[in-house]
Amino acid sequence: MENTVQLNQMIEQIVISPQQLLAHWQGHRGLTRRLIEVYPEEHFFSYSLGSMRPCSALIDEVLQMADQSMQGVVSGEWPSYGEGAEAAPKATTKEQVLAQWDRVTEKINAYWPQIPLTRFQEVDKAFGLYEGPIYWFLFYLIDNEIHHRGQAYVYLRTLGVEPPAFWDRPQH
Numbered sequence: 001m002e003n004t005v006q007l008n009q010m011i012e013q014i015v016i017s018p019q020q021l022l023a024h025w026q027g028h029r030g031l032t033r034r035l036i037e038v039y040p041e042e043h044f045f046s047y048s049l050g051s052m053r054p055c056s057a058l059i060d061e062v063l064q065m066a067d068q069s070m071q072g073v074v075s076g077e078w079p080s081y082g083e084g085a086e087a088a089p090k091a092t093t094k095e096q097v098l099a100q101w102d103r104v105t106e107k108i109n110a111y112w113p114q115i116p117l118t119r120f121q122e123v124d125k126a127f128g129l130y131e132g133p134i135y136w137f138l139f140y141l142i143d144n145e146i147h148h149r150g151q152a153y154v155y156l157r158t159l160g161v162e163p164p165a166f167w168d169r170p171q172h
Helices: 002-012 018-038 055-075 094-114 117-121 134-158
Strands: 123-126 130-133
Touching: 018 055, 018 094, 018 134, 055 094, 055 123, 055 134, 117 134, 123 134, 130 134
Parallel strands: none
Antiparallel strands: 123 130
């Protein structure tokens, strides 16, 4: 009974629920997906500025991080970064990238309800590299996506393409 009372007290102090955090992340993922859709195919795998990577490489990093993270977020069992992701051939078209994006979105949605509420506060070392509470690591995943999407926005603007409005992130 005491554990239930403590858990209820903790829940009452939450600023954002796990469902709200997932909706926030999926809002960003939806916006990034729309960016991929409008990105010119002929530039997606090759166009870059300065020393930045092409958009496809930025998106591939975001995909790998999200894909490989969910098992560790739920269980604390993390693969080494670059290992343990579902075997998918390297995408060579935007259509393939979008299919991978949708697969990872489904994976996030499937794993999310399995995250125990107390797990968000637990300190873990994701991929043996990033140590901190699980909520912090989830923010890192979101921030990393926003960062790379910002780079892709610059690319689109220099290519004369209007990117999707950055604020257009429906919260479901």
